[in-house]
Amino acid sequence: MATRQNSSNGKPKSPRIQVVLPELICEQLTLLAENESRTVSNMAKVLIQEGIKNYFKKESESLIKETKINTENFRNTLEKQSIKRLKGAPQRIRYSKKSEEK
Numbered sequence: 001m002a003t004r005q006n007s008s009n010g011k012p013k014s015p016r017i018q019v020v021l022p023e024l025i026c027e028q029l030t031l032l033a034e035n036e037s038r039t040v041s042n043m044a045k046v047l048i049q050e051g052i053k054n055y056f057k058k059e060s061e062s063l064i065k066e067t068k069i070n071t072e073n074f075r076n077t078l079e080k081q082s083i084k085r086l087k088g089a090p091q092r093i094r095y096s097k098k099s100e101e102k
Contacts, residue, residue, distance in 0.1 A: 019044070
């Protein structure tokens with residue numbers, strides 16, 4: 001869980017996390033940070049934000065695709081059903097008027 005500290009004026013700081021990275025990823029992160037004139041910490045934050053954004057975008061696209069597939073399956077099932085005719089003439093529905101009681 002992220003830890004939260006207070007600054008010297010009493011306001012809470014942003015949550016902090018600690019991540020252990022392999023040496024190669026740490027070097028690549030440092031290189032990316034230098035190329036974009038960012039701190040390593042800020043570069044990690046940006047990459048995490050982009051990764052989360054892409055993850056949720058992919059998940060929503062998957063959900064939309066699944067909904068379309070379910071709709072297509074339902075439509076195909078309905079279209080494959082045979083047409084059934086009603087027997088006899090339609091019957092009238094008679095509504096009786098309620099008499100007012102005094």
